[in-house]
Amino acid sequence: MAVVIKPKKFFEVCVEAELTPxxxxxxxxxxxxxxxxxxxxxxxxxxxxxVAKQGDEKKLILDGDFSRVKWIGARMVDGEIVxxxxxxxxxxxxxxxxxxxxxxxxxxxxxxxxxxxxxxxKGNAGNLVGCAYYGDxxxxxxxxxxxxxxxxxxVGEKMNGGEIVIKGxxxxxxxxxxxxGVIEIHGSxxxxxxxxxxxxxxxxxxxxLLPTFKKTEKGWVGDVNVKGxxxxxxx
Amino acid sequence: MLWIRNGIVVxxxxxxxxxxxxxxxxxxxxxxxxEVKKEECKVIDASGKLVVAGGVDMHAHxxxxxxxxxxxMRPEEMRVVRNIAGKFRATVGRVLLTAxxxxxxxxxxxxxxxxxxxxxxxxxxxxxxxLDAIPMIDKAALPVFGNWHLVFKCIEEKNMEKLKAxxxxxxxxxxxxxxxxxxxxxxxxxxxxxxVKSLDDQVxxxxxxxxxxxxxxxxxxxxxxxxxxxxxxxxxxxxxxxYQTTIESIxxxxxxxxxxxxxxxxxxxxxxAYAGSSWRDAGSGAAEIAKVVNSMxxxxxxxxxxxxxxxxxxxxxxxxxxSLHKLIGARWSNKDTEVETGAGIVPIGxxxxxxxxxxxxxxxxxxxxxxxxxxxxxxxDYPNGGPFTEYPxxxxxxxxxxxxxxxxxxxxxxxxxxxxxxxxxVEKTLYEVIHMTRSLPAKILGLENKGHLGIGADADxxxxxxxxxxxxxxxxxxxxxxxxxxxxxxxxxxxxxxKGGELVKEVYGRTFWVDATxxxxxxxxxxxxxxxxxxxxxxxxxxxxxERWIKKPARIEVV
Numbered sequence: 063m064a065v066v067i068k069p070k071k072f073f074e075v076c077v078e079a080e081l082t083p084x085x086x087x088x089x090x091x092x093x094x095x096x097x098x099x100x101x102x103x104x105x106x107x108x109x110x111x112x113v114a115k116q117g118d119e120k121k122l123i124l125d126g127d128f129s130r131v132k133w134i135g136a137r138m139v140d141g142e143i144v145x146x147x148x149x150x151x152x153x154x155x156x157x158x159x160x161x162x163x164x165x166x167x168x169x170x171x172x173x174x175x176x177x178x179x180x181x182x183x184k185g186n187a188g189n190l191v192g193c194a195y196y197g198d199x200x201x202x203x204x205x206x207x208x209x210x211x212x213x214x215x216x217v218g219e220k221m222n223g224g225e226i227v228i229k230g231x232x233x234x235x236x237x238x239x240x241x242x243g244v245i246e247i248h249g250s251x252x253x254x255x256x257x258x259x260x261x262x263x264x265x266x267x268x269x270x271l272l273p274t275f276k277k278t279e280k281g282w283v284g285d286v287n288v289k290g291x292x293x294x295x296x297x
Numbered sequence: 298m299l300w301i302r303n304g305i306v307v308x309x310x311x312x313x314x315x316x317x318x319x320x321x322x323x324x325x326x327x328x329x330x331x332e333v334k335k336e337e338c339k340v341i342d343a344s345g346k347l348v349v350a351g352g353v354d355m356h357a358h359x360x361x362x363x364x365x366x367x368x369x370m371r372p373e374e375m376r377v378v379r380n381i382a383g384k385f386r387a388t389v390g391r392v393l394l395t396a397x398x399x400x401x402x403x404x405x406x407x408x409x410x411x412x413x414x415x416x417x418x419x420x421x422x423x424x425x426x427x428l429d430a431i432p433m434i435d436k437a438a439l440p441v442f443g444n445w446h447l448v449f450k451c452i453e454e455k456n457m458e459k460l461k462a463x464x465x466x467x468x469x470x471x472x473x474x475x476x477x478x479x480x481x482x483x484x485x486x487x488x489x490x491x492x493v494k495s496l497d498d499q500v501x502x503x504x505x506x507x508x509x510x511x512x513x514x515x516x517x518x519x520x521x522x523x524x525x526x527x528x529x530x531x532x533x534x535x536x537x538x539x540y541q542t543t544i545e546s547i548x549x550x551x552x553x554x555x556x557x558x559x560x561x562x563x564x565x566x567x568x569x570a571y572a573g574s575s576w577r578d579a580g581s582g583a584a585e586i587a588k589v590v591n592s593m594x595x596x597x598x599x600x601x602x603x604x605x606x607x608x609x610x611x612x613x614x615x616x617x618x619x620s621l622h623k624l625i626g627a628r629w630s631n632k633d634t635e636v637e638t639g640a641g642i643v644p645i646g647x648x649x650x651x652x653x654x655x656x657x658x659x660x661x662x663x664x665x666x667x668x669x670x671x672x673x674x675x676x677x678d679y680p681n682g683g684p685f686t687e688y689p690x691x692x693x694x695x696x697x698x699x700x701x702x703x704x705x706x707x708x709x710x711x712x713x714x715x716x717x718x719x720x721x722x723v724e725k726t727l728y729e730v731i732h733m734t735r736s737l738p739a740k741i742l743g744l745e746n747k748g749h750l751g752i753g754a755d756a757d758x759x760x761x762x763x764x765x766x767x768x769x770x771x772x773x774x775x776x777x778x779x780x781x782x783x784x785x786x787x788x789x790x791x792x793x794x795x796k797g798g799e800l801v802k803e804v805y806g807r808t809f810w811v812d813a814t815x816x817x818x819x820x821x822x823x824x825x826x827x828x829x830x831x832x833x834x835x836x837x838x839x840x841x842x843x844e845r846w847i848k849k850p851a852r853i854e855v856v
Binding site for chain 1: 373374
């Protein structure tokens with residue numbers, strides 16, 4: 063029971079639409095008038111998507127391929143979004159609460175600087191999961207991201223809290239400049255923990271360790287280059 | 298033709314204090330009433346409004362490689378959208394504005410002139426390309442001399458003719474305006490990982506000292522008769538206890554005189570006015586500096602007031618920038634400009650509850666209040682102390698003790714102990730603050746047609762919705778701040794560019810540059826220049842900027 067949004071066509075250029083569960087509280091006509099960017103033009107949501115309502119629950123169902131739609135769930139505070147396909151970049155950016163379930167794949171910048179809530183990806187995720195936007199000092203600070211498939215590079219860069227779980231493999235530069243929080247990788251990954259100051263990275267499979275970590279009882283502690291006390295361990 | 302009717306004029310240069318007057322404009326200049334045909338004039342009704350000259354910012358970093366490196370290393374700055382494209386260009390930037398944003402924001406505030414305060418001569422082309430991209434305002438750039446190997450060589454040889462020739466040649470080549478000196482000798486020492494700690498430290502590899510560099514450049518500047526004096530960023534910037542170095546440097550101006558202006562301008566003095574021996578016991582040296590500046594008639598300063606919030610430290614003082622980076626742990630970028638100078642960039646944010654930042658904030662205000670209004674210009678050393686868009690905050694603070702008391706209660710209590718700000722009762726008048734932002738910086742720079750509303754002056758005018766006869770600047774500081782933030786009208790060269798705080802027309806100002814080549818025998822130094830070009834990455838023939846490459850050059854010839 064919620065608002066169901068379906069793409070009318072294949073998008074030639076990316077759509078930028080900050081779709082949040084707040085929309086579910088509006089009438090169908092109001093949702094259709096919601097302003098989104100299609101390329102460099104501002105258009106109404108109704109021009110690009112079909113909108114239907116199924117009750118009053120604070121929930122968005124995005125039915126179809128949203129891999130060219132950016133900023134879904136950005137800044138959301140509560141409610142739920144279910145994506146029945148893939149999503150584009152910046153999904154769940156700055157989110158503070160609520161839940162996003164993605165049945166397909168997620169693009170880059172998933173859950174960037176998120177401060178609460180939960181994101182579940184059934185497929186794969188791209189690069190820069192839960193990290194900071196260029197120039198910002200801290201990435202994800204709270205909340206949880208679960209990726210059932212694989213993830214790309216720079217997972218949890220500058221992460222300062224919260225948890226990222228990757229059931230598959232991940233790329234290079236995991237937890238770079240990480241300060242707090244937990245990254246758990248059930249598969250294998252490349253380089254981990256460069257300039258790490260705190261937090262914990264747990265890896266089940268193989269990974270590349272930098273020479274700047276010290277072996278201790280807790281695991282490998284470092285990065286000593288920045289007097290860090292982060293922990294990397296296997297499980 | 299424009300006719301500004303019934304405005305309340307404050308024009309310190311012409312000793313006009315809140316008098317109801319009409320102003321007439323023709324061909325971009327202020328003219329006598331009888332020179333215009335009133336029926337053809339566009340009339341601006343300024344009844345009950347404050348009419349002053351357009352603001353003159355004598356020290357800001359608005360163009361060149363430094364601010365560009367700053368923009369590159371601070372992508373987060375570019376997320377603040379200031380203007381969406383339409384009739385005017387799209388502009389972004391929080392503190393590090395894009396080039397058009399700089400012009401627009403100055404204009405909205407009623408400022409019409411701004412000087413880029415440090416331009417490495419070899420980077421002149423870049424600086425001018427970028428100055429050309431700044432709309433609305435008149436501008437100029439000050440080339441830096443204090444760490445140039447060629448300058449050291451002329452001083453080592455004690456050859457004033459050569460030094461004068463070099464200065465005149467370099468200012469002509471870089472289409473610069475005057476002589477800027479940044480941490481003389483210190484940046485050269487930085488090339489070896491060091492710095493100079495006093496005026497008498499020897500510069501590594503050269504038989505010269507900072508004291509000699511400053512005095513010789515003042516002498517060369519005065520013998521050439523440049524419109525502006527030497528513009529000095531002192532040694533030991535940002536080091537607790539540095540106020541003594543600053544005072545020593547100021548005293549180097551003794552023995553020189555100029556009937557028209559100061560012989561030494563010491564810039565962003567706030568960063569050079571710390572007492573104490575470390576940041577744990579740092580205090581204010583502002584009162585001592587103010588005493589010395591007030592006792593001398595040939596020195597001026599500007600404030601370098603920090604504004605709480607975001608800023609970006611960028612100076613030609615590379616060693617200082619490195620220590621700042623080490624101190625606060627922020628990002629850092631270093632620039633070395635061959636044999637001429639260097640620079641560093643470090644992002645910074647001033648926080649009211651941080652004792653050091655609160656101290657810096659208080660020292661800036663102390664300088665503004667304690668130094669004679671005829672000797673201290675208002676600056677934030679944009680973007681080092683903060684955005685120039687907060688000048689109205691500084692203006693209002695100088696005019697209202699009540700506002701200062703309110704702000705003091707919000708900052709770290711260390712300020713009460715380490716500075717005398719709380720006990721300063723001075724409240725500058727509107728007349729004095731208009732002087733500090735208009736006529737005084739114009740006088741310091743040697744711009745005769747700027748900063749005032751007399752006959753023959755450039756028609757750069759700001760009109761604010763503030764009646765000075767009915768406003769108590771000491772009590773109504775909120776109103777004063779709000780009105781100065783957003784000009785009712787800004788007129789640039791006789792054209793209305795801002796109305797009701799909104800941009801209405803885009804214009805391009807001139808770029809001033811000084812030609813003093815006739816005052817020196819350039820050939821005296823050419824053999825040395827040719828020899829030094831063996832060490833440059835460019836050929837001598839490709840060095841510098843031709844006048845025709847500049848959008849609207851305005852040559853000022855020194856004869």
